[in-house]
Amino acid sequence: MTNPNYNTAELVCIMSARFLEDGKIVFGGAGMPLISCILAQKIHAPRLTILFEGGVIGPHVEIGKMPPSTNEQRAARRANMLLSITDILLLQQRGYVDYGFLGGAQIDQYGNLNSSFIGDADNPKVRLPGTGGANDIASLASKILVAMHHEKKRFVEKVDFITTPGYLRGGDSREKAGMTVGGTYKVITHLGIFGFDEESRRMRLETLHPGGTIEEVKGRTGFELLIPKEIQYTKPPTEKELRTLRELDPDQRYTRPKEE
Amino acid sequence: MIKPYRELRDVIDKKDRGLREKVMSLKEAVSLIQDGDQIAAGGCHYSRTPMAVVWEIIRQKKKDLVYCRSITSTEGDLLLVAGATKHVITSWFSPGVTWGVSRVMRHYTEKKLAVFEEWSHMTLGLRFRAGAMGIPFVPARSMLGSDIFPRLSDIKEMKCPYTGDKLALIPALNPDVAILHTQRCDPYGNVQSEGLPFMDQDIALAANKVIVTTERIISNDQVRRSPDHTKTPFFCVDAVVEVPFGCLPHECYGEYEPDFKHMDFYVKLMMGKGPEGVKEYLDKFVFGPESWNDYLEMTGFKNILQAMVMGRSVYND
Numbered sequence: 001m002t003n004p005n006y007n008t009a010e011l012v013c014i015m016s017a018r019f020l021e022d023g024k025i026v027f028g029g030a031g032m033p034l035i036s037c038i039l040a041q042k043i044h045a046p047r048l049t050i051l052f053e054g055g056v057i058g059p060h061v062e063i064g065k066m067p068p069s070t071n072e073q074r075a076a077r078r079a080n081m082l083l084s085i086t087d088i089l090l091l092q093q094r095g096y097v098d099y100g101f102l103g104g105a106q107i108d109q110y111g112n113l114n115s116s117f118i119g120d121a122d123n124p125k126v127r128l129p130g131t132g133g134a135n136d137i138a139s140l141a142s143k144i145l146v147a148m149h150h151e152k153k154r155f156v157e158k159v160d161f162i163t164t165p166g167y168l169r170g171g172d173s174r175e176k177a178g179m180t181v182g183g184t185y186k187v188i189t190h191l192g193i194f195g196f197d198e199e200s201r202r203m204r205l206e207t208l209h210p211g212g213t214i215e216e217v218k219g220r221t222g223f224e225l226l227i228p229k230e231i232q233y234t235k236p237p238t239e240k241e242l243r244t245l246r247e248l249d250p251d252q253r254y255t256r257p258k259e260e
Numbered sequence: 261m262i263k264p265y266r267e268l269r270d271v272i273d274k275k276d277r278g279l280r281e282k283v284m285s286l287k288e289a290v291s292l293i294q295d296g297d298q299i300a301a302g303g304c305h306y307s308r309t310p311m312a313v314v315w316e317i318i319r320q321k322k323k324d325l326v327y328c329r330s331i332t333s334t335e336g337d338l339l340l341v342a343g344a345t346k347h348v349i350t351s352w353f354s355p356g357v358t359w360g361v362s363r364v365m366r367h368y369t370e371k372k373l374a375v376f377e378e379w380s381h382m383t384l385g386l387r388f389r390a391g392a393m394g395i396p397f398v399p400a401r402s403m404l405g406s407d408i409f410p411r412l413s414d415i416k417e418m419k420c421p422y423t424g425d426k427l428a429l430i431p432a433l434n435p436d437v438a439i440l441h442t443q444r445c446d447p448y449g450n451v452q453s454e455g456l457p458f459m460d461q462d463i464a465l466a467a468n469k470v471i472v473t474t475e476r477i478i479s480n481d482q483v484r485r486s487p488d489h490t491k492t493p494f495f496c497v498d499a500v501v502e503v504p505f506g507c508l509p510h511e512c513y514g515e516y517e518p519d520f521k522h523m524d525f526y527v528k529l530m531m532g533k534g535p536e537g538v539k540e541y542l543d544k545f546v547f548g549p550e551s552w553n554d555y556l557e558m559t560g561f562k563n564i565l566q567a568m569v570m571g572r573s574v575y576n577d
Contacts, residue, residue: 068357139404
């Protein structure tokens, strides 16, 4: 990329926020997803309602007092309602949640995520902290957004372990497993926006971010991506988006550029 | 393992459910826990953790406990290294997102010294819910198709007899003992709570015994002035212990935020030296002090004050 006035984490944050429509309900995780949700509220979606796994409906997150997790009192600030973890997650099963917004250690070509084991689950190289609510969110929310830094070791053909279901083994395997709703909707990386083919459920490039190239995307993806004949480009971050984001995260705690 | 219904009913039958005082010392309360018990902790992550009870469990050298919690933070490290548990049932296990992956959790699970039984957050909650409802399972649409499912011995899939939908059957979890911390409780065990409820209500109803630690003990008259704040009724509860700052270094809603300085100190020691670091921590902060209050004093008045100012600030707006 040719010296843009934003870093890769800011880019992912802004591009993700654009998918969150006004009036919808989003289940947001701590860190970057949360900043994205608040950014969307400030820019174009003032009636976007945020839910936190800790049991929070519609919190008012204060600038400079970002909760480090979603299960603590800072996350509960000026909410509309506090309810049990089980009940807030069940809202998704009932169908009230439009978007689940996740990050992940590893994603594959069918949008499955892994946050449990690196390597063989029986003899793991690394035991990761686990699913938390991610499995529930990806099983139950209407649409799943995944925001990640685009790296070859993270974009793998087959995840070591499906913690969080996308389209499982492609085709209709998700439906056959019992999940008749939901699925990974968009994957937002610092290089582009990715969706999934309606039939095969394989990941496909939808738009490249300004300055991005197909070669770089391919070079950083560990599987064969579907590439459209005609390449579309994402609109670059606006001044307003960047300014607002930097007000929200002045110390770049959540939008620090990723180390390569 | 689903406990037989008859056995669960017998436990409640034998319980003295009359309105009676249950205030006791931390030591006495924790002596209600037997080696091998399945215990479930209230709160979540580093919020409303019954830390004083965990601390006393370690001091009493309990063994072979099965530790169940929605999300497990630093208290899980302490229990593993102390040898109090070799089996943790949880959805997520590490100090907190900003502190990285627990080196102790990794050591014990990767070396197969302990089992980390992973359930999704909602389905673990449903296990307590089913336990609270007195039924062997509840169906759910979560966990299907994942690799978590086949690793669990007691989860099943079924075709709904009404609709034909594929459903996961989530087995009841009726812990032997629930350990909960709250802001206030009366001497009879009427538990009043503020803020995030987490899974506490279901855990209390699901468990055979309930130990409650509370920031303060209030009169039954106070309870009766706001009965809508009572989240668990007295007849579920077996022990009430007044333990101010009973979650530190974790938080208690409206009372104190985490003692972030002590958390940073702990995590640095744990991540730097692994289980050895936690052994040092246990010797100094768990086995060293005479009492819980002495432990608090060791963590430092200024830290606690800072945590308290932040905690109470929820009521400032």
